[in-house]
Amino acid sequence: MTKNKAKNKSISTSPPRGMRDFLPLEVHRRFYAIEIIRGVYESHGFEPLETPSLENISVLSGKYGEEGDRLLFKVLKRGDKLETALSKITAPASEKKAEGGASSGEGLADLGLRYDLTVPLARVIAHNRGKFPRLFKRYQIQPVWRADRPAKGRFREFYQCDVDIVGSHSPAVEVDLLEAAAEALQALGFDDFIIRLNHRKLLFGMLSLAGIEGEKAISAVTALDKLDKVGVDGVKKELEERGINQESIKGIEPLLNAPTGKEALTYLKPICMDNKDAQEGLEETRRIVELMENGPAGEQLAIDPCLARGLDYYTGAIFEIQSPALGVSLAGGGRYDNLIGMFSGEDVPACGVSLGLERIIKIMEELMLFPEVQTCPHLLVTSWSEELLGRSIELARLFRKAGLSVDTHFDPGKLGKQLKYAETKSIRFAAIIGPEEDQKDLITLKDLSTGKQETVSFKGALEQITSAFQIMGGAF
Amino acid sequence: MTKNKAKNKSISTSPPRGMRDFLPLEVHRRFYAIEIIRGVYESHGFEPLETPSLENISVLSGKYGEEGDRLLFKVLKRGDKLETALSKITAPASEKKAEGGASSGEGLADLGLRYDLTVPLARVIAHNRGKFPRLFKRYQIQPVWRADRPAKGRFREFYQCDVDIVGSHSPAVEVDLLEAAAEALQALGFDDFIIRLNHRKLLFGMLSLAGIEGEKAISAVTALDKLDKVGVDGVKKELEERGINQESIKGIEPLLNAPTGKEALTYLKPICMDNKDAQEGLEETRRIVELMENGPAGEQLAIDPCLARGLDYYTGAIFEIQSPALGVSLAGGGRYDNLIGMFSGEDVPACGVSLGLERIIKIMEELMLFPEVQTCPHLLVTSWSEELLGRSIELARLFRKAGLSVDTHFDPGKLGKQLKYAETKSIRFAAIIGPEEDQKDLITLKDLSTGKQETVSFKGALEQITSAFQIMGGAF
Numbered sequence: 046m047t048k049n050k051a052k053n054k055s056i057s058t059s060p061p062r063g064m065r066d067f068l069p070l071e072v073h074r075r076f077y078a079i080e081i082i083r084g085v086y087e088s089h090g091f092e093p094l095e096t097p098s099l100e101n102i103s104v105l106s107g108k109y110g111e112e113g114d115r116l117l118f119k120v121l122k123r124g125d126k127l128e129t130a131l132s133k134i135t136a137p138a139s140e141k142k143a144e145g146g147a148s149s150g151e152g153l154a155d156l157g158l159r160y161d162l163t164v165p166l167a168r169v170i171a172h173n174r175g176k177f178p179r180l181f182k183r184y185q186i187q188p189v190w191r192a193d194r195p196a197k198g199r200f201r202e203f204y205q206c207d208v209d210i211v212g213s214h215s216p217a218v219e220v221d222l223l224e225a226a227a228e229a230l231q232a233l234g235f236d237d238f239i240i241r242l243n244h245r246k247l248l249f250g251m252l253s254l255a256g257i258e259g260e261k262a263i264s265a266v267t268a269l270d271k272l273d274k275v276g277v278d279g280v281k282k283e284l285e286e287r288g289i290n291q292e293s294i295k296g297i298e299p300l301l302n303a304p305t306g307k308e309a310l311t312y313l314k315p316i317c318m319d320n321k322d323a324q325e326g327l328e329e330t331r332r333i334v335e336l337m338e339n340g341p342a343g344e345q346l347a348i349d350p351c352l353a354r355g356l357d358y359y360t361g362a363i364f365e366i367q368s369p370a371l372g373v374s375l376a377g378g379g380r381y382d383n384l385i386g387m388f389s390g391e392d393v394p395a396c397g398v399s400l401g402l403e404r405i406i407k408i409m410e411e412l413m414l415f416p417e418v419q420t421c422p423h424l425l426v427t428s429w430s431e432e433l434l435g436r437s438i439e440l441a442r443l444f445r446k447a448g449l450s451v452d453t454h455f456d457p458g459k460l461g462k463q464l465k466y467a468e469t470k471s472i473r474f475a476a477i478i479g480p481e482e483d484q485k486d487l488i489t490l491k492d493l494s495t496g497k498q499e500t501v502s503f504k505g506a507l508e509q510i511t512s513a514f515q516i517m518g519g520a521f
Numbered sequence: 522m523t524k525n526k527a528k529n530k531s532i533s534t535s536p537p538r539g540m541r542d543f544l545p546l547e548v549h550r551r552f553y554a555i556e557i558i559r560g561v562y563e564s565h566g567f568e569p570l571e572t573p574s575l576e577n578i579s580v581l582s583g584k585y586g587e588e589g590d591r592l593l594f595k596v597l598k599r600g601d602k603l604e605t606a607l608s609k610i611t612a613p614a615s616e617k618k619a620e621g622g623a624s625s626g627e628g629l630a631d632l633g634l635r636y637d638l639t640v641p642l643a644r645v646i647a648h649n650r651g652k653f654p655r656l657f658k659r660y661q662i663q664p665v666w667r668a669d670r671p672a673k674g675r676f677r678e679f680y681q682c683d684v685d686i687v688g689s690h691s692p693a694v695e696v697d698l699l700e701a702a703a704e705a706l707q708a709l710g711f712d713d714f715i716i717r718l719n720h721r722k723l724l725f726g727m728l729s730l731a732g733i734e735g736e737k738a739i740s741a742v743t744a745l746d747k748l749d750k751v752g753v754d755g756v757k758k759e760l761e762e763r764g765i766n767q768e769s770i771k772g773i774e775p776l777l778n779a780p781t782g783k784e785a786l787t788y789l790k791p792i793c794m795d796n797k798d799a800q801e802g803l804e805e806t807r808r809i810v811e812l813m814e815n816g817p818a819g820e821q822l823a824i825d826p827c828l829a830r831g832l833d834y835y836t837g838a839i840f841e842i843q844s845p846a847l848g849v850s851l852a853g854g855g856r857y858d859n860l861i862g863m864f865s866g867e868d869v870p871a872c873g874v875s876l877g878l879e880r881i882i883k884i885m886e887e888l889m890l891f892p893e894v895q896t897c898p899h900l901l902v903t904s905w906s907e908e909l910l911g912r913s914i915e916l917a918r919l920f921r922k923a924g925l926s927v928d929t930h931f932d933p934g935k936l937g938k939q940l941k942y943a944e945t946k947s948i949r950f951a952a953i954i955g956p957e958e959d960q961k962d963l964i965t966l967k968d969l970s971t972g973k974q975e976t977v978s979f980k981g982a983l984e985q986i987t988s989a990f991q992i993m994g995g996a997f
Contacts (some may be wrong), residue, residue, distance in 0.1 A: 056579050058648035061632055064573035066645050069659070072569035088921055090898040090928025090946075093548035097540035097595075098574060098664065099635075103532050118575075118632075119597045127626050135611055150603050151627065156537055156594075158574075169542050172534035176544070176944040178931060179938075183545070188574065193597050202573050207855070213812050217910055224918075265919050281623035330595035336911055340918055422566040434693055435812055442700075442816055445564055453567025455655060469654040470566075510923050516871050 063193070073206075073420045078233060079186055085229040089221060091184040096165040098188070101158040104155075108164045108384070110267070110357040116191045119200075120298065126155065128204050136457040144474035156189035163358070163397055170395075171388035172210055173482055180212040183220075186402075198373065200403055207378075209397030211385070214330040219362045220340070221382070223333075223396045226366060226376050227342035229400060233416035238375060240345045241305075241365045243352035244330045245379070248300075250323025251350075255296025257289060265297075265358065265361055270353035277301050300350055304469070307334060309348040326361070333362060358384045364398065371408055374484045376400045379410040423510055424474045424491030425467040430457045436478050440488065440503070444476070447507055467493055476512050539669070539677030549896045549903045551680075554882055555708060558682045561705040564699060567660040574664070575632040582633075584640045584860070587831040588745070589830045592667045594677075602631065604971050611668075624683035634666035637685040639834070639857065639873055646687055646871075656688040658697075662878075674849065676884055684853075685873030687861070689847055692808040695838050695856070696816070702852050703818035704841060705876060710890035714851060716821045717841045719828035720806045721855070723789070724776075724844065726799025727826075729771025731794075739833065741765055741773075746829035753777050764916075776826055778910040783810060785824040802837070809838060832915035834860045840874065847884060863953070898928040899986055900950045901943040906933045912954050916979070923983055934982060943969055950986050 060066050065074060068521060083093075118177055122130055130152045159165060162185045170181065186206045193199060208225050210218045223240055225237040230238055248269070252262045268283040275283070280301060284294050285318060299316050303309050310331055317323035337343045345366075354363045361380030368375055378398030386392035409415055428434050434457055444451045452472060454463040460477070465477050478487040482500065490506045491498035492513070501509070523689055529804030531816070536542050539713040543551060543761065559569075559740060581593055599889050602885055606628045635641060638661045646657065662682045671677060686694045699716055706714055724745070728738045744759040758771050775792050779785050786807055795801035806824060813819045821842075830839045830853060854874030864867035885891055904910050910933055920927045928948060930939040943951050953965040958976065966973035966982045968989070977985070 056603050056864055057577060058575045058580075058644050060644075061575050061577050066573070066576060066641075066648070067571040068649070069568035069570060072571050075571070076569070087896075087898075087927045090901075090926065092545035092946075093552070095543040095544070095547065095548050095551070097536045098541060098666070099537050099678065101533060101535075101537050103905075104534075118599075120634075121595045121597050121626055121630050123594075131610065131626060134607065150607060150629070153626070154597050157597075165542075168534050168536075172542070173544070178942050180932070180942055182928070190574070204573065210931075212932040215910070216934075217904070217914060217929065217931040221929060221931075336914055339915065344923055378945075388532055397847075410721060420563075420568075422563075425566075428693070434691070438693060438696060438812055439815065450566065451562045452658070452699060454691070455686075455689040455693040456656070457691075457699075466656055470568075472566075 060117075062203070063160055063195030063199075065200065065263070066220075069420075072404060074135070074341055074415050075402070077415065078402065079204075079206070079231050080399060082229045082402075083184070083186065086184040086206075086208055086225055089182070089208070091108075091225070092181045094166065094169065094183040094185050095187060096159070096162070096169060098159055098184070100159060100165060102154055102157045103162065104168055104388075105160055105186075108358060108387070109160055110263075110355060111354060113160060113357075113496055116193055118156070118158040118190045118192055119150075120156035121153060122155045123445070131343060146257040159187070159356075161189050161211065162205050163343060164398065165210070166207075166209055166397070167381075167395070168388050170385050170393065172335040174389065175264075177211075179400060180210070181211050184208045196259055197405070198404055198407055201337060202274050204402035204520045206400040207397055209395060211393060214394045216362075217336060217394045218411040219333045220336045221478060222366060222378065222396060223337065223346075224340050224342050225398075226378075226398045226400055227345060230366070230375065230405075231341065233384060233409060233411070235368070235375070235405075235407065235408075238345055238366055238368050239347050240342060240360065241347055241349040241352050241367060242333065243349050243354075243364070244326035244362050246322040246360050246361060247317070247326030247350065248353060249311070249331065250320040251297060251300050252317075254320050254323065255293045255295070257293050261287075261289065267354045268356060269300075269351060270299065270355050270424075272351045272353075290510060292366050296392055298315065305349045305351075306436060307346075307348055309350050313350060328398070354379060362396070366398075367410065371411075373408070373510070374401070375404055375408075420509055421471045423448040423472070423514055424449055425452045425454060425463065425472045426469075426476045427454050427460060427463045427475065427478075429460075429479045430455045431477055433457070433480070435482055442509065443503060444510075449507075451511060463492070464493065473513065476506060529606050535678070539675075540672030546785060549884060550891050551878070553713060553891065554878065555680075555682070555886065556707045557708050558876060558878075559660070559662065561708050561898070562660040562682075562684055564704075565658070565684070565701040567701070568640065569600060569646065569659045570659040570661050570907045571637070572638070572645060572661070573930045574635055576635055576641060576644070578633045580644050580864075581636055581640060584834060585636055585861070586831060587737075588831060589636060589744075589833075592669055593632040593636055594666045594668055595626075596632040596634070597629060597993065598631045603629070609888040611932050615654070619956070635702055638663060638681050638752055638875065639685065639860070642685055642687070642873070643857075643871070644860050644864050646869065650865065653687075656686070657966060658684070658686050660684045667815070667945075673969060674880055680689045680878035682808055682876040682878055683873055685871060687869060690806055690870045692838075692859075693808045693812060694870075694872045695840075696812045698854065698872060699813065699822075699840060700816050700818050700855075702874045702876055703821060706842070706851065706881075707817065708902060709881065709885060710888070711844070711851070711881075711884075713846055714787070714821055714842055714844050715823050716909065717823055717825040717828050717843060718750075718806060718838065719825050719830075719840070720802035720811065720838050721835050722798040722837060723793070723802030723806065724829060726796040726802055727773060727776050727795060727886055730796050730799065731769045733773070737763075739767065742829045743831060745776075745827060746825045746831050748777065748829075779826040781823060781825045781827075782821075783824055785826050789826055805838060828856060842874075842876075844884065847887075849880050849966070851884075867940065877986040893921075894943055898926040899950045899990055900952060901930060901939065901946075902952045903930050903936060903954075904933045905936075905953065905955045909933070909954055909956070909959060912959055914981075916952060919979060920983065920986075925983075940967070940969065951991065 210386035264287045358381040359379040360382045363379035380396040382394045428437040475491045489500045740763045750869045765866040772796040834857045836858045839855035842852035856872040917929045951967045966977045
């Protein structure tokens with residue numbers, strides 16, 4: 046490879062930074078995990094939705110907070126529209142200033158790559174009012190793109206597996222979502238995870254009690270969201286940098302030092318007394334905990350009053366599913382009762398949870414949770430000579446008609462190479478038709494797992510293969 | 522919707538131009554078609570591959586001919602790199618001219634959206650030499666993007682379902698690919714299609730005989746590719762516009778007027794006599810026809826010496842599968858023995874065919890080829906009151922554990938609304954737990970297809986539902 050690459054130094058054959066090619070075994074594993082997640086989601090009555098990879102830039106802008114806007118992949122305008130946008134940029138400085146921001150490439154892009162699956166859902170709901178029942182439960186398993194700095198386990202193209210419920214304020218919504226996500230993880234083989242639960246009203250209510258409101262509160266939440274990574278002192282430092290005064294920082298200390306277990310409910314109750322939002326948030330949290338108690342994810346549930354989650358659009362309960370042993374986040378989500386209103390002008394309650402496929406697959410590989418699946422063909426039909434190539438093709442067709450998965454090799458004569466190919470692909474049987482076999486209308490069938498070979502009729506060969514794979518006639 | 526949109530005139534809720542949202546029924550149909558295609562591809566021994574949606578711009582540029590380069594969606598650089606690129610554009614005109622082409626946005630983009638699945642395959646092969654067996658058969662079913670003018674049945678984001686074989690010059694490769702594609706179409710329910718087959722060597726050989734070579738020949742092929750749409754006179758006119766002289770146009774008239782059936786082999790033989798390439802192309806075409814004769818796609822095969830196909834990278838056999846009744850193309854492909862070499866520096870033979878999922882689905886809808894599939898939940902568990910919400914959730918869990926797909930509704934009290942919801946989603950059964958049922962540990966089960974309802978035990982309800990859906994215990 047090195048030698049050849051040297052000849053074409055100008056073109057790198059790597060996938061783009063932070064993105065990956067998936068080779069066959071990896072794709073099979075992705076299919077496997079997606080199928081299981083889909084099955085659990087459908088068992089909860091969720092229906093599938095798919096949206097375009099690209100969205101109009103106006104749909105994406107201003108939905109994800111300061112960080113999100115920076116991480117959007119934007120698509121360059123084309124043709125005349127690009128020329129017009131460029132001419133504005135190259136116009137004399139006096140004109141340019143009036144336009145504002147042209148120097149950062151504003152106006153050059155008309156589309157952006159999907160940043161999550163929630164904003165597109167909100168757009169679709171606003172666009173299709175009346176087409177859906179008032180209560181709408183959808184799942185969506187598709188890639189999203191973020192121009193984040195790539196790191197171990199963090200990619201610029203990655204799949205999210207989302208379930209969302211639109212149209213109800215009931216805390217039973219959160220319960221249904223969290224249980225669907227937990228059951229999906231359990232079905233994949235995860236038995237060690239915790240669900241961290243918090244509530245934005247509780248959070249902002251507490252911030253308000255500490256005198257932090259409006260823009261400042263949103264800024265403070267971004268800092269709180271890093272408690273995990275930077276600790277109490279780190280958060281305090283960032284709060285200071287964000288212009289929160291010492292008194293306010295002192296005021297939210299109870300939040301920073303709260304217990305992370307269910308006892309948080311009792312701990313926070315007296316503290317919330319003087320703020321209606323905080324009380325409401327606490328009560329909704331309590332109800333979710335109560336309804337989940339005897340369910341499949343009751344034991345995994347923990348209240349974490351410091352959980353903040355970065356996205357601007359959350360309004361109620363927020364959650365994150367983590368693997369404590371591995372220290373990674375497997376899923377996140379929350380309630381966003383105002384997002385759809387940003388498109389439709391009319392608020393519609395909504396809530397969702399998103400499983401991160403890439404981390405799930407990585408951990409499943411580490412914990413060896415993938416079963417050994419038969420994904421290779423049952424049989425390779427070899428080719429003996431240019432003259433007999435037609436016979437080999439015909440034989441492959443016959444085996445396929447009988448329901449087998451059949452590979453063929455197209456380099457007549459080099460039988461050793463062909464058998465080697467079968468081994469590389471873990472194909473167990475090879476069928477050989479040479480001149481002798483052709484004359485007698487027989488096949489030499491080689492079992493590559495034992496090295497044994499036998500010259501048999503087509504029917505005999507078929508029986509041997511199907512019984513080796515325990516395939517019922519026609520039923521597969 | 523109109524009312525609400527008026528409030529937010531600035532944000533359109535439509536998907537981007539030429540792109541689509543897929544609602545639940547549409548997604549189920551896409552899944553169904555993809556599963557069938559995947560099954561056929563795997564039965565031929567093809568292995569799955571997936572590549573990033575984005576490619577480095579250097580990978581995509583110059584691979585698709587003049588039209589392709591124009592239709593690429595390009596992604597704007599970010600951060601410092603964008604600033605640098607912009608500063609070059611806004612630099613004084615004298616500097617700019619020296620850079621060349623900056624006015625068309627060159628240098629502003631570092632990535633492009635995947636335009637097809639073939640160039641990414643070639644890049645992956647070049648990048649992973651040694652990881653794959655020398656003969657590599659892969660399938661890939663993913664979306665591609667082209668900034669084409671949207672039209673009926675033509676979209677800017679659409680799925681391709683590709684099979685390619687890398688590493689063999691044998692015409693058996695073309696046979697395997699065309700039969701896999703044909704079998705996939707047949708499995709989907711298509712019985713009326715033709716496979717138009719031609720060969721680039723035959724085409725360029727004939728052009729050479731008419732005195733058209735090099736760049737001119739590539740240009741002429743672009744014109745020939747439109748014979749379908751603009752007819753013989755239209756092609757002649759475009760050839761003229763492209764600077765082909767009258768004598769040469771006269772020279773390729775035999776090609777324009779050739780029969781489109783298999784008799785073309787005989788018709789072309791004497792005409793090809795004086796050109797080695799043309800002869801080779803004709804011989805390879807003949808061999809493909811011969812090997813396909815008794816196979817599943819033998820009857821659909823037709824030779825079309827005027828078929829050109831637009832993409833620059835084809836070198837040998839080229840094909841297009843069409844539905845003559847509907848006048849649309851369902852698939853296309855060909856041999857591209859030089860493309861991988863553009864990345865690896867070493868030529869590797871390769872050939873592929875690509876099924877166009879969007880047209881396939883559209884026609885399947887028109888011809889009603891989709892089966893009625895049970896995709897809705899088996900049962901809706903309603904909720905009676907806030908107090909009994911926990912009981913409803915518990916019951917839903919129990920039915921799910923027993924293997925049913927169970928939806929729940931979260932608006933206690935409004936039973937009529939809940940049953941209406943079940944009807945909208947075509948859910949057949951509804952389970953109701955009111956205070957009476959709760960006390961007696963029973964369930965009222967309503968069959969919405971008949972309107973009948975009965976108060977039964979959990980076991981009784983489960984039996985009634987499973988027998989209605991003919992579900993074997995635990996086997997689904």
